[in-house]
């Protein structure tokens with residue numbers, strides 16, 4: 001990389017708008033934050049670089065919600081409601097929501113169709129009168145002073161523009177806004193290792209009758225192919241599961257590394273470029289193997305998503321860092337604003353390692369404190385989603401429970417209760433309480 005620089009002349013930048021709350025990023029965290037702020041009566045703008053909402057859930061083809069359910073003393077319960085319920089109901093209305101399915105025999109997940117998610121999210125934000133600015137890449141901030149953001153700068157087809165707001169919410173997944181504003185952050189584990197990215201894809205024209213429950217047999221078929229030397233795989237633990245229509249299956253099979261074996265860094269343009277190209281190459285290799293699985297012989301790749309799936313980049317340091325221990329011990333917090341039922345899911349070199357709270361002895365979900373959303377050093381900023389304040393292993397579980405914002409806590413009160421710790425418990429935990437009783 002060249003160390004040469006160029007001086008960019010100062011210029012006047014048009015102001016796109018003045019808002020009470022500006023949310024950067026339209027993934028699940030941004031959707032929840034924007035809906036919550038608007039519901040609290042705040043004039044709210046959501047800024048998104050793509051032309052649709054959903055974040056990794058649509059842009060990276062994830063197509064599956066994890067963490068909405070928990071294994072509560074051995075019984076499955078939906079523990080996350082709030083904005084998630086409003087979104088899921090809309091996805092269901094356009095026929096894009098699958099019934100929950102069992103994963104690893106221990107926990108439920110719920111698949112969806114990406115087109116339905118995009119439509120549902122548009123409708124949800126419109127219903128709450130959130131303004132949206134699509135095709136706008138956040139590119140920097142102008143500060144009032146060291147601790148307060150004045151405006152976020154966005155690059156659009158009409159050139160650079162500025163968005164003023166009283167409060168900003170960084171839901172970029174990468175903590176872009178917080179980093180520009182000077183909030184401290186971490187990247188990776190103690191050795192700087194991040195969770196590996198994956199290129200998701202979907203196959204169509206599968207024969208559902210012949211494929212049957214192929215997700216159970218595929219791991220063994222992979223072992224046999226490896227032993228015969230006919231195929232090689234970037235990781236164990238491939239996830240190949242049907243979408244709502246059994247002729248279409250999603251494939252989570254790839255793992256994107258640098259030449260030295262470390263994870264592709266989603267903050268580095270050259271890494272992202274090679275990751276996209278290598279991701280598509282790995283997808284084709286996976287496809288070549290999958291076509292040998294009964295029922296998959298006539299399948300084809302129907303979708304490669306707009307971007308590589310990035311699990312982890314910056315984690316902004318806040319008032320509390322949710323840890324892996326908090327997940328495994330099903331921690332509670334006085335300032336809880338939501339819950340997570342998903343286990344630790346560590347994407348390590350060549351494998352995916354799951355660590356669950358004790359089953360059936362534990363209640364199966366941890367709470368998440370409001371302090372996770374409050375960054376250090378910047379006063380009019382909140383952080384939500386996968387860049388919120390978590391340790392590396394806490395993030396591998398906690399990044400999933402992003403839609404649990406709802407009727408009273410955390411980011412839904414960002415404008416009115418900024419920097420207070422609301423005690424509201426808005427996730428539906430009646431079932432959990434019954435199980436605990």
Ligand SMILES: Cc1cc2nc3c(=O)[nH]c(=O)nc-3n(C[C@H](O)[C@H](O)[C@H](O)COP(=O)(O)OP(=O)(O)OC[C@H]3O[C@@H](n4cnc5c(N)ncnc54)[C@H](O)[C@@H]3O)c2cc1C
Nearest residue numbers: 025027028029049055056066138172173309310385386399
């Ligand atoms: C391969 C893969 C598989 C996964 N599988 C699952 C799964 O099965 N189930 C599950 O629940 N979770 C899964 N996850 C995790 C899940 O996708 C994330 O937890 C979730 O998407 C994080 O939401 P977020 O809103 O914090 O960030 P993101 O989803 O990353 O959304 C960030 C949004 O901000 C936008 N943005 C970023 N920077 C800028 C900028 N500078 N300017 C403007 N816009 C910007 C992006 O375009 C995006 O829309 C998976 C993740 C990956 C990568």
